[in-house]
Amino acid sequence: MKSKKAPIFIALLIPVISVVIALLLVYSKKSNLAGIDSFDYKSYLNSASNMQGNTYLLKAMIKRQLVNLGSQGRVVCVAIEGDSAEFAVLIPNNIASNVTTNQRYNMIVRVEENGKVLVNEMQKY
16 A cells, blocks of 8 residues: 555656745746846936946837847847936847847846846846
8 A cells, every 4th residue: 555655646746846946946947037127218328338347137118129240249228117218239140049129128238338238148027
């Protein structure tokens, strides 16, 4: 009789462990965004050089693709959430294969030389 209970227990335990692992992965992804400062567009306009080398969280909607730079990626126009401001960011090819217009994304961006905004990570929300 004991041998029949063990497979049932294991069969029930596997989905529970899977759910716990999935929740931990989701939580760890959200916690990565929690410690990052929000991108301040007004500060960027005033002095992008002061932001150079820093990483920020940018919540924005993809408006349109401006140019495809081939192996370097795509330059797209984004609209900042809660603001009417639009500006360009560079999305490298290794970040996202499908960038959808009118879709909102959380983006981890880095301000590079000459004020170029480079997307390091992005996730739809």
